[in-house]
Each structure stands twice: as C-alpha cells, then as structure tokens.
Amino acid sequence: MNFDLSPELLELRDRTRRFIAEQVIPLESDARHDSHGPSEALRRELIERARAAGLLTPHASTSMGGLGLSHVAKAVVFEEAGYSWLGPTALNIHAPDEGNIHLMEAVASEAQKARWLRPQVEGRTRSCFAMTEPSPGAGADPSMLATTAVRDGDDYLITGRKWFITGASGADYAIVMARMEDGTATMFLTDMNREGIRLERSMEAMDRCFTGGHGVLAFERVRIPASDVLGEVGKGFRYAQVRLAPARLTHCMRWLGQARRAHDIATAYARERQAFGKPLGAHEGVGFMLADNDMDLQTSRLHIWHTAWLLDQGQRGNFESSRAKVVCSEALWRTVDRCVQMLGGQGVTAETAVMRIFMDMRAFRIYDGPSEVHRWSMARKIVEASEGKA
Known part of the structure; x- marks a missing residue:
C-alpha cells in the first residue's frame, strides 16, 4: 500500500x-x-x-x-x-444515506436509480434503512428477521415493526428488509408516504447529529409492487453485506474527524492553561494523555486506510472492516474521554465542542454491530482459518 x-x-x-x-x-x-x-x-x-x-x-x-x-x-x-x-x-x-447510496448504485435497476437514487445524490431527498426490529426480531443477529413479505398477485404485502431506524422522520423513501415465505430475506424499496407505513414515534437518544433522529416504524400490510424489489428476491442478506462492510468503515472515517477535533481542542487547552506554575501539557499526566490520543488517532487512521485499500482492490474486507470498526470505535472513544478529562469542567459543559462530541460518539460502539458481535464474528473466522492450515 x-x-x-x-x-x-x-x-x-x-x-x-x-x-x-x-x-x-x-x-x-x-x-x-x-x-x-x-x-x-x-x-x-x-x-x-x-x-x-x-x-x-x-x-x-x-x-x-x-x-x-x-x-x-x-x-x-x-x-x-x-x-x-x-x-x-x-x-x-x-448515515444512513451514505450507505444507501452505495447500495443503490451497486444493486438498483436503472428505473429505481432514476426514481430514488438521483434525487438523493442531488441532496433533494433523504432515506432510511429499515432492518432492526424490537425483540424477538432482528438486532445484531439478522437471522431473527420477523418482518414478513407475502406475495399477493404482482405485489408483496409487508407486515412488521422496525426500530432504531435512523432518519425515519422526514425520510422520502426506505429500504425495507423482510423475510419471505421460504425463509430467505429480500430488500424492498418504498416511498415513505405509502399507505400502511406509520412512524409510531421518534426515540430519545444520546446522539443529536442525525436529521430525523431514530424512529419506530410500523408496516401494516404495505403493498409494494414486485418492480420495487431491490435486486433479486431472496438475496437480502447478501446485499446487506454489500452495504454494511463499507458503511462500517465510513462510520470510522467520520468519527475519526470528530475525535481529531476533540484532541485539537484539548491540546490547545493544555498548551495555554496554567496549573502549578506551568502549562497543563508540561505535566506528565496530561502529556501522556496527549501522546496516547495521538497513538489512538493514528492507529485508527491506519486501520481505516488499510481496509479502504483492500476494498479498492476488489476484496470483500468483511473481516478487516469488523476489525477496524472495533479498533476505531474503542480507540476514538478513549481519545474523546481523555479530552474530557484534560478539559476538566469545560469538558462536561458546552463551553467547548468536546461534551457534544463525547455524547454523540458513545453510540459508535453499538451502531453497525456492537464490538462484542464483531469480536465473536472475527473469532469464528480466525478459528476456521486455522483449521484450514492444520
């Protein structure tokens, strides 16, 4: 590289x-x-x-x-x-528009691109991705998908409930994941004003950086024409991987910028603020935190760039994107947490941008798969690879 x-x-x-x-x-x-x-x-x-x-x-x-x-x-x-x-x-x-744009470019028909994708690329519309469900439906385990799609003539009837749907309020269209009668999954495209789609509520959340927040959606026998199937019937889980591996990585990219800003603010404060006769940054405890921040930022950047390079080479990068997601979400969280500590009272108030970054970033260790699920997935692949070498 x-x-x-x-x-x-x-x-x-x-x-x-x-x-x-x-x-x-x-x-x-x-x-x-x-x-x-x-x-x-x-x-x-x-x-x-x-x-x-x-x-x-x-x-x-x-x-x-x-x-x-x-x-x-x-x-x-x-x-x-x-x-x-x-x-x-x-x-x-x-998110989720960035990942949806990537998926639509890869999978949608020309007619679907003209109807939904082009206006979105032009910034005139927003979208949401409706997969996660309340218990006992799909969460970190997509195989638990409970929303159903039943064939009815030339249409499908979609019934189910979704939550934590980012950008749902005010979205113009949705990509909806539903289980077919044979147990496979399919993605459907639908305008959000279609009869039977209801935004039950917007959920209160720690983060405040997404237009439309996070919503709970009900689908009550929503009639969707077969022409609005995204890609092929039964390939929903495969298409989810097309979307999720790059989307995990773009989360890391954006949050790296936020953590870098928090570090810049803390560095300026440590340089200017005096305590016990010298600048804060001259005290070993604060200096070590600045050094640790630099290491975590650079480690995150290298994981991102390496995984991005693999994707550019045409590799799937599923293992590497899981690894980057865990490393970056935890390293960047540590970075921002140290910044709060270095800023003291200013770190827990809105006197600087760091408090806001801290609150928004906590969810990063959960979005697009919690760290524990990615570790579990990586462990399975590590064991399988070692069996092949035995």
Missing part, C-alpha cells in the same frame, strides 16, 4: 477542510436544531453550501453527479467532513 496522496486528493482534502471551517462550523450554534439533530431547513442550507463548493455527495459515481471517490479517497475526505458534526450532513455523506 502506497501512503502517498495524489496532488488532486490533497487539494480536495484541503478544500474540504476549509469548507468545514468556514461554512459549516459557524452553523453548529444555529437555532435550527431539534432534540434529534439538524432540522430539515438547516440540512437544506448545508446541502446548498456544499453544492456551491463542489463537494456534494462526493462518494457517488460521476455519472450520478458525484466525484466517484475511491474508498481511500473517501477515508481522507470523510475524516475532514467529520471534523464538524454537521459536516457529513452538509456533504450528504451521513
């Missing part, structure tokens, strides 16, 4: 960094926030600013109007966007 970045990518990195500093961070204190995240009005302003800067939906293909970034290029740009919690919203690379 060559760690050199092309002049074009360096220019894009620097342009993204300036955009976030000059156009996005000033809007973090904008009143157009609700208890779940940026309002739709604020999202649209951010989108227009990114469009004017030539940075909107950069991961989409050039044929769709994006920049066609490679996975390694995404790692560089997404980290810069993540420096503000509004950055991913501005660039249209936030």
Whole structure:
C-alpha cells in the first residue's frame, strides 16, 4: 500500500477542510436544531453550501453527479467532513444515506436509480434503512428477521415493526428488509408516504447529529409492487453485506474527524492553561494523555486506510472492516474521554465542542454491530482459518 496522496486528493482534502471551517462550523450554534439533530431547513442550507463548493455527495459515481471517490479517497475526505458534526450532513455523506447510496448504485435497476437514487445524490431527498426490529426480531443477529413479505398477485404485502431506524422522520423513501415465505430475506424499496407505513414515534437518544433522529416504524400490510424489489428476491442478506462492510468503515472515517477535533481542542487547552506554575501539557499526566490520543488517532487512521485499500482492490474486507470498526470505535472513544478529562469542567459543559462530541460518539460502539458481535464474528473466522492450515 502506497501512503502517498495524489496532488488532486490533497487539494480536495484541503478544500474540504476549509469548507468545514468556514461554512459549516459557524452553523453548529444555529437555532435550527431539534432534540434529534439538524432540522430539515438547516440540512437544506448545508446541502446548498456544499453544492456551491463542489463537494456534494462526493462518494457517488460521476455519472450520478458525484466525484466517484475511491474508498481511500473517501477515508481522507470523510475524516475532514467529520471534523464538524454537521459536516457529513452538509456533504450528504451521513448515515444512513451514505450507505444507501452505495447500495443503490451497486444493486438498483436503472428505473429505481432514476426514481430514488438521483434525487438523493442531488441532496433533494433523504432515506432510511429499515432492518432492526424490537425483540424477538432482528438486532445484531439478522437471522431473527420477523418482518414478513407475502406475495399477493404482482405485489408483496409487508407486515412488521422496525426500530432504531435512523432518519425515519422526514425520510422520502426506505429500504425495507423482510423475510419471505421460504425463509430467505429480500430488500424492498418504498416511498415513505405509502399507505400502511406509520412512524409510531421518534426515540430519545444520546446522539443529536442525525436529521430525523431514530424512529419506530410500523408496516401494516404495505403493498409494494414486485418492480420495487431491490435486486433479486431472496438475496437480502447478501446485499446487506454489500452495504454494511463499507458503511462500517465510513462510520470510522467520520468519527475519526470528530475525535481529531476533540484532541485539537484539548491540546490547545493544555498548551495555554496554567496549573502549578506551568502549562497543563508540561505535566506528565496530561502529556501522556496527549501522546496516547495521538497513538489512538493514528492507529485508527491506519486501520481505516488499510481496509479502504483492500476494498479498492476488489476484496470483500468483511473481516478487516469488523476489525477496524472495533479498533476505531474503542480507540476514538478513549481519545474523546481523555479530552474530557484534560478539559476538566469545560469538558462536561458546552463551553467547548468536546461534551457534544463525547455524547454523540458513545453510540459508535453499538451502531453497525456492537464490538462484542464483531469480536465473536472475527473469532469464528480466525478459528476456521486455522483449521484450514492444520
């Protein structure tokens, strides 16, 4: 793997960094926030600013109007966007839309792309991904999928309940995972205003960085035409892997930017704040925390870049993306936690951005699979690989 970045990518990195500093961070204190995240009005302003800067939906293909970034290029740009919690919203690379755009480009028909994907790439619409269910349905174990799809003439009737559905409130369309009568799973596309779809409630959550928050959705015999099946019937779990491996990694990219910002704030404070006759950073205890932060940030970046490089080589990267997800979510959490400690009282108040980053980031160890499930999955593959060498 060559760690050199092309002049074009360096220019894009620097342009993204300036955009976030000059156009996005000033809007973090904008009143157009609700208890779940940026309002739709604020999202649209951010989108227009990114469009004017030539940075909107950069991961989409050039044929769709994006920049066609490679996975390694995404790692560089997404980290810069993540420096503000509004950055991913501005660039249209936030979850779940970023992963849905990737999946739709890979699997959707041309008609489906024209109907749902192109408006989304243009920033005019939002989406959600409806897979997780209340008990006894699917959570970390997707095989427990309880939502059903029953064939009815040329249509399917979808019945079930989903929750923790990010962006559900105000989403224009959804990708819905349902179990078929033969036990396989299929993904369906549907407009959110279709009869039988009901947003039961929006859930209160620690994080406040997603437009639309996290919702509970009910599907009551929702009639979906067979033409709105995403890909092929029965291949839902396979398509989930197409989406999830890169989506795990883009979570890491964005949160790396947030952790880097927290570290920058703590470093400036440790340099300027005096205690016991010298700057905080000159005290060994604080200095060691800064060094540990640097190591955790760089370790995370290397895991991200390596896994992104593997994906660019055409490899599946499932094992490596699980490893990166665990390493990054835990290392970046440690980094932000140390920043809170170094800032003292300022770290637990809104005097700096660190408290907000701390609250938003805790969920990262759960989103797209908790650390324990990824460790369990990795362990199985390690044992299986060792059996093959015996």
